[in-house]
Amino acid sequence: MSKNQSALIGNLREDDSRAWCLLAAALFLLRVTPWSMAELWFDEVLTLQYFAIGGENATFLDIFRNYSMANNHFLNSAVYWWWVRFLNFNFTAHVLRWPSLVFALATIAVVVLHWRYFLGRRWAALAAVMLGISPVFGAFAYQVRGYSLAMFLATVALSGAMEISFGQLRRGQMLACTACLLLPLVMPSAAMLAPSLALLIFLQQRSEKHSWRCALARSLPCLLAGMLGGSYYLTLWQQFQRASQEAGGWISSWEAAGAIALGFLAHAGFFALPSLGGFLFSRWRGRCSPGLLGSYDRQLWFCCVLPIIMLLCLRIGGRAPFPRVFLIYLPVVTLAAVWGAQRQGLLRRARIIYPAVVILLTGSLLENICSHLTRREVLAGHSPQNLLQQYYRGASDNHEVVSFLKEKGLALGSLVLVNEFDATSFLFYWQLAELPPQAVLAANRAPQDFYQQKNLSQMQLFVLARNEVEAQQLFQRAGQHGPFHQVLQTDLRTLFAPGTRSRFWPSQEQNQQPPDQTWINK
Structure with missing residues (x-):
């Protein structure tokens, strides 16, 4: 065998993170390119007209002082303010949406290249493939909205939390605190992630037999950073109250909870079963982590589900938030599902291509089913909007x-x-x-x-x-x-x-x- 052939085979190894990063990115672009070329929908148009373009005398800083409606995702609007002017107000849809696509690709890169230090190369690659073909991630990551940026920052914050728990404390605090500080400035509901990650760090530290003082000292910084970022809305309190009252939502908290659960399970697929089974069946928990929250994957699920349930319970009797505001938990769901599957030894010596193909086929099947249902509902006069169906997706x-x-x-x-x-x-x-x-x-x-x-x-x-x-x-x-x-x-x-x-x-x-x-x- 020649040296060139040997080098080629070496580059095609299963644990080649760069190759899997490119593959996951290619899957994502193949999935979302038709959607990104479609027309701008209701919320995207409002974002452009009122914030990215603004009035005749609008300035860049005006973006951060205008919360007349909940559509202003501050940092995302700021990015698009510059981008629209760079394009000289060219509103070709697929070009206009490039910043959101870049944030989505950066999310995939973080998962492959950083999570490998905690999951291993193969499992980090599978997590990236899961994101690339996800019927949830792709459906929102291309939009001229703050969801793509929010999911990227949530992934960085989660990476920082893992560094605090298992890696370098200083670098972890820098990543987690910076991301938690910026997340509320994308959208105020993203402030939920900071207490979730603080709770995650605290539970993990306590499970490792660290003292209460040590656990609190390591978990509080990201919580305080999130509170600091969220406190910016106090300077716009009257606008914030009015926009919150005028914002739409779901009539039923139960329906919203069901839509969130269905979307997250569709995203995680069969990888979610080992972790969720640990909550329901004690024999699934294993000898090393017999307690309900004895393993990191179940701690992740708990810190993801708890704030969502609490928020929905607080909104009983009123309008529940749109399920899409909980997209910041999608990276947490991804990590929890993959971590649980790894802990149960689902792959062991099996080649990575087999679960990757299963993820690919499952994601494609779910997308086709959802697209068919959406088309049927739209033609019947309905306008579905949840994590799996959007009446506007791909339409022109x-x-x-x-x-x-x-x-x-x-x-x-x-x-x-x-x-x-x-x-x-x-x-x-x-x-x-x-x-x-x-x-x-x-x-x-x-x-x-x-x-x-x-x-x-x-x-x-x-x-x-x-x-x-x-x-x-x-x-x-x-x-x-x-x-x-x-x-x-x-x-x-x-x-x-x-x-x-x-x-x-x-x-x-x-x-x-x-x-x-x-x-x-x-």
Whole structure:
């Protein structure tokens, strides 16, 4: 065998962290590239318009003094403030989202290259593959929002906690404290991670028979750093209170808890079973860690689950937070699942490629199932938003409809009525096309029977809906009765107009339009 062949084989070893880092990154990019090329959705548009772009006289520091709505993830908005100006206000979606993709790739790199010192090379590689193909991580890591940056900082903070517990105390404190200080400045709910990591460090130190004083001394710094970062919102207290009251959420804490549990279990897959089994069955706990919290993986699960349960219990009777605010715990779930599987000796001498393929197939299967369910729900008129389903993911219907109306010369002198979930994104692309914004109406804000007004009834009315039932409701909102027909069919949306197709389209365009379907709006 030649030296070149030997070197090539050496580079393909199972424990080559660099190769696995590249593989996990490639899996992630393959997964999210189609989504990153899709149109910007509701929250992304708000982030850009109000914070990254701002008003005419907006400055960089204004970002940190404006909490008029909960969409301002301070540090993320600051990154995108510079990025938008670097791109000279180019709003091409896949280019615009690069900073979030970079933070996601950095998260994968930290998992492979740093966690290997505590998990070993093979298990750190599997953790990275789990993130790369995850139906949860990828679904949020590409967005023009603070989730990708928050998950990166959470991974750094968790790495610091492991350094404190098993490695170098000084470096661990620097990593954990810096990340815990910055996390609340991404989004205030991220302050939850600091007490969780402080509790984790304390439990681990006590399980190693360190004194109470030593355990407290090592766990308190990251807690104090998180409190210091969160205290910034005291300087914006009135804005913070108002934004918190106006922010949406889930009606039921039980439903939110179920969605969080389902998302985390789908992310961790079968690797979560050994650790979770240790809570339920004593024989799974092993001789070395017989107690309920006797092993590091169960300590991780406990410190992850406890604050989530406490927060949801406090919100019983009111609106529960969106499940996505708990994405900061995704690195903790990843580490807990992999650590538990390693402790149970699931791999032993088996080749790493086998569990990697299982992770890949499981993640792909879950994604296909979730995409199918999401598509079916959207076409039925629903707007699912949880850790596994997002009604907006991969969609470009609003952008396509705006382009169609402008190309056909139908935009000027027309009114477009859109449901409240699509209106913000539709209006964004409408304005990018240099069309008058007053021509777009959101269903939840449009006056009842507005189309009966003389100054509006002379304009052509369009309705963008997910199905004919929703279209009928929107026409009724406008005060338009009688037949309506399909003008354009996109992947998940349909553009409708009053009357029949034969009355609407010029005769020369009849053959280019979809089959004549007319509905009666009574």
